């Protein structure tokens with residue numbers, strides 16, 4: 001599955017947020033109870049209003065949302081790249097996630113110590129980014145040295161790796177994260193295999209005081225500006241509110257949200273932003289038994305999309321009967337869509353679109 005790592009300096013609200021995420025009703029709903037894979041790893045449902053709509057039309061008994069995994073990666077401090085704090089363990093954990101949610105302290109509270117003694121989320125972001133960049137530089141230099149023998153042998157893969165590593169190194173030495181390097185389509189696979197820490201997409205999570213949860217504050221505004229300049233995402237959230245919400249029954253949570261002037265839990269926005277950041281897309285299978293969301297990387301072809309359900313569906317793929325979500329809803333379901341000529345038979349070369357309602361025909 002897709003994994004998002006939660007990082008940040010100590011005392012910024014990571015654990016509060018992680019606990020809220022994994023205890024929330026949404027995480028426990030449906031037929032997957034929230035499962036603690038490890039104490040710091042949790043799976044949550046991806047909120048998607050389209051699911052209930054489809055299930056309503058088809059009269060499905062069950063609704064099964066898409067899932068995303070969050071990992072609470074504690075222990076990042078200044079000096080982590082030199083092995084301080086939980087340094088190396090921390091960096092290894094980051095290497096294994098697909099994207100990073102970087103929690104920044106944007107709330108004032110004299111009772112909660114800030115490790116750097118002042119509230120400055122932009123400087124905090126730089127502190128962590130610097131550690132990650134130093135770790136990348138070190139690993140690149142080590143890898144370049146290891147490559148030199150294979151290079152002399154004219155190994156094509158080694159040549160590609162060498163070129164990409166040098167491009168990353170140039171950016172890093174210039175003070176820019178590896179994700180700022182433009183990578184050609186043909187190089188993307190090899191680039192991802194390098195697993196550079198600063199090449200991973202980043203979502204800045206501004207943890208603001210309760211009273212700023214709806215509008216944000218001056219600190220979160222600074223973060224928003226920084227995120228935009230870097231091509232990163234950002235969300236404003238109050239971890240304290242989310243913590244309280246996660247403990248309330250649904251009806252009380254609704255009232256509490258109203259009082260705070262919030263349309264929905266911040267966690268929903270965080271989860272969706274994570275999903276977007278990861279470049280993920282959703283298709284649905286809809287029937288009387290269940291309506292289910294399936295997760296694929298955007299741009300996936302029909303057979304590989306079928307393979308997410310079962311390997312046999314991919315191997316024996318014949319075609320995908322496809323109805324766009326909007327058509328399915330507007331025409332009152334499968335029969336209506338079919339009668340209106342909105343059910344398409346798509347073959348192996350079809351790129352699945354977000355919201356497609358699919359039925360796979362396969363042999364074997």
Ligand code: GDP
Nearest residue numbers: 010011012013014015016107109112208239240
């Ligand atoms: P972590 O070290 O980043 O995991 O931070 P924690 O989640 O343990 O939070 C550190 C302290 O800050 C705890 O006492 C939290 O209750 C408190 N805290 C977290 N979020 C907020 C917030 O939005 N407002 C205030 N006032 N305190 C918060």
